[in-house]
Amino acid sequence: MGAWFETVAEAQRRAKKRLPPSVYSALLAGSEKGLSYDDNLAAFGLLGFAPHVAGSSGTRDLSTTVMGQTIDLPVLISPTGVQAVHPDGEVAVARAAAARGTLMGLSSFASKPVEEVTAANPRTLYQTYWMGDRDAMVRRLERARAAGCVGVIATLDWSFANGRDWGSPTIPEKLDLKAMLRFAPEGLRRPRWLADFARSGKLPDLTAPNLAAPGGPAPTFFAAYYEWMQTPPPSWDDVAWLRAQWDGPFMLKGISRVDDAKRAVQAGATAISVSNHGGNNLDGTPAPIRALPAVADAVGHEIEVLLDGGIRRGGDVAKALALGARAVMIGRAYLWGLAANGQAGVENVLDVLRGGLDSTVLGLGLSAARDLRPDDVLVPPGFTRALGVDAAP
Numbered sequence: 140m141g142a143w144f145e146t147v148a149e150a151q152r153r154a155k156k157r158l159p160p161s162v163y164s165a166l167l168a169g170s171e172k173g174l175s176y177d178d179n180l181a182a183f184g185l186l187g188f189a190p191h192v193a194g195s196s197g198t199r200d201l202s203t204t205v206m207g208q209t210i211d212l213p214v215l216i217s218p219t220g221v222q223a224v225h226p227d228g229e230v231a232v233a234r235a236a237a238a239r240g241t242l243m244g245l246s247s248f249a250s251k252p253v254e255e256v257t258a259a260n261p262r263t264l265y266q267t268y269w270m271g272d273r274d275a276m277v278r279r280l281e282r283a284r285a286a287g288c289v290g291v292i293a294t295l296d297w298s299f300a301n302g303r304d305w306g307s308p309t310i311p312e313k314l315d316l317k318a319m320l321r322f323a324p325e326g327l328r329r330p331r332w333l334a335d336f337a338r339s340g341k342l343p344d345l346t347a348p349n350l351a352a353p354g355g356p357a358p359t360f361f362a363a364y365y366e367w368m369q370t371p372p373p374s375w376d377d378v379a380w381l382r383a384q385w386d387g388p389f390m391l392k393g394i395s396r397v398d399d400a401k402r403a404v405q406a407g408a409t410a411i412s413v414s415n416h417g418g419n420n421l422d423g424t425p426a427p428i429r430a431l432p433a434v435a436d437a438v439g440h441e442i443e444v445l446l447d448g449g450i451r452r453g454g455d456v457a458k459a460l461a462l463g464a465r466a467v468m469i470g471r472a473y474l475w476g477l478a479a480n481g482q483a484g485v486e487n488v489l490d491v492l493r494g495g496l497d498s499t500v501l502g503l504g505l506s507a508a509r510d511l512r513p514d515d516v517l518v519p520p521g522f523t524r525a526l527g528v529d530a531a532p
């Protein structure tokens with residue numbers, strides 16, 4: 140079997156074979172019954188295409204601009220806390236994104252320091268939650284700025300849902316001897332994953348180095364999570380305050396409703412991502428692709444509208460662009476690629492999406508991804524969900 144894979148589904152199969160079951164299941168994630176997780180994927184399958192058969196040019200332009208950056212394809216890396224997937228973690232993802240001409244979204248819960256990630260891809264967006272006190276938030280943004288990040292993503296949607304019907308993996312606080320003995324059988328069943336870490340000379344350390352206090356050690360993932368849980372959620376004034384702390388492009392991630400999208404505009408955001416956190420958050424939130432058209436209609440002329448959730452093929456990217464997104468962000472798709480084949484696996488995923496988008500644009504009879512319009516897709520009756528339209532400020 141060659142290392143190259145032709146679909147994201149194949150990358151996922153390889154990730155499942157390669158990763159210890161608890162790591163695989165932490166990436167699969169989802170919450171509660173998985174209604175949102177399922178809808179994120181199924182909704183794309185309900186949309187069809189309306190192709191022209193002549194009249195396009197021989198080459199297609201897939202480039203666009205997002206948050207002041209020109210990117211070679213309208214697909215960004217969405218921030219994920221990639222603990223224990225691969226020893227090179229977010230650095231490998233950042234390199235792959237740079238090699239394919241796109242932006243790297245770095246989670247504040249990531250396993251690699253922001254400085255190493257911006258060295259691998261200077262076009263990094265630092266993701267933050269509303270977490271800790273204001274001084275801590277400002278300090279983290281200052282560190283991201285000093286490291287050279289070109290923008291910020293503030294993720295607003297999170298409910299601390301902690302159950303899922305298919306079971307949550309047990310994740311140790313840290314990999315001490317006791318935890319290693321407990322997880323040894325899983326690791327031994329996945330010798331290639333173990334060998335990757337053995338070669339790197341390091342065990343997954345399950346810490347969040349970007350959340351360290353000045354001069355202090357990186358907190359464990361769980362200590363950081365606890366700090367977040369103790370922080371009362373922000374008001375819209377708090378969001379506007381946070382935005383004012385970053386002198387540059389700023390995205391609000393996790394928007395589903397038109398009224399929230401309008402508030403994001405008022406708060407001074409550069410961009411929003413219509414997102415339900417990949418179905419990991421409030422279960423029952425509709426797939427972002429269903430909520431996108433109303434949001435794009437309402438604010439698309441004032442702010443850059445992106446989408447994340449459920450993107451697994453280039454055709455999905457085309458559908459999102461046709462329904463009003465400027466670009467999309469991917470989460471699990473690149474995590475599967477990273478698990479399957481490190482940096483090359485992430486590049487492979489971006490190539491799969493690029494190839495699929497290119498052939499969709501060709502098949503639709505267009506010459507550029509930015510020319511995609513609602514008329515290019517078949518939207519079945521009752522598909523869209525216009526949330527919060529009447530309550531819009």
Ligand SMILES: Cc1cc2nc3c(=O)[nH]c(=O)nc-3n(C[C@H](O)[C@H](O)[C@H](O)COP(=O)(O)O)c2cc1C
Pocket residue numbers: 165166167168179217218219220221246247248266294392414415416417418419447448449450468469470471472
């Ligand atoms: C394992 C995992 C960890 C995630 N961690 C974060 C995070 O730290 N910050 C964040 O804003 N979103 C996080 N997300 C959500 C992703 O950024 C993105 O919204 C989601 O994965 C998109 O759905 P998709 O996986 O179907 O592409 C995470 C998602 C997964 C699967």
